Amino acid sequence: MSHVTLLIGDITTAPVDAIVNAANSALQRGGGVCGAIHAAAGPELQRACDRVEPVDGVRCPIGEARLTEAGNLPAKYVIHAVGPRYQIDTPSEALLTSAYQHSYRLALEHGCRTVAVPAISCGIFGYPLEEAAQVALTASLDADFSELDIRFYLFDQGIHDVFDAVLRQLLAV
DSSP states (O other), X not given: OOEEEEEESOGGGOOSSEEEXXXXXXXXXXXXXXXXXXXXXXXXXXXXXXXXXXXXXXXXXXXXXXXXXXXXXXXXXXXXXXXXXXXXXXXXXXHHHHHHHHHHHHHHHTTOOEEEEOOTTOSTTOOOHHHHHHHHHHHHTOGGGTTOEEEEEESSHHHHHHHHHXXXXXXXX
């Protein structure tokens, strides 16, 4: 089982090998977590995203992830994970699970051992927090990712409390 930690804090300062970005399919600077990561990383992050080769006009399909250098961030890499818009991109649960799994596989393939992760799809993509926490933490506890130290950087105490309750429930089973 992977090691999962829940923190309240700024993901852009995480002392990890890779930071997961809640990205959009175009890998363009957005708002929320994505905007904060791009702002902290500087313009080199967008230039790295622009070098990701699009397939059928899409740099990263929903439910997948792409890896770039991290610009000015303390991490070596940024893993851009595209989660679903709740009940618009379906099946939402499978796509969100896939976004986390793709992120963790990329981390392992690039020799990462520590990963900072946000609550993907919980901002403007509208995923209900408790459902998102269930999906995120179930994917993170998968035995395939037991070599990773996964650190969820959560925006505030309310989000942390929801994730903490779901994690306790999953670990009690």
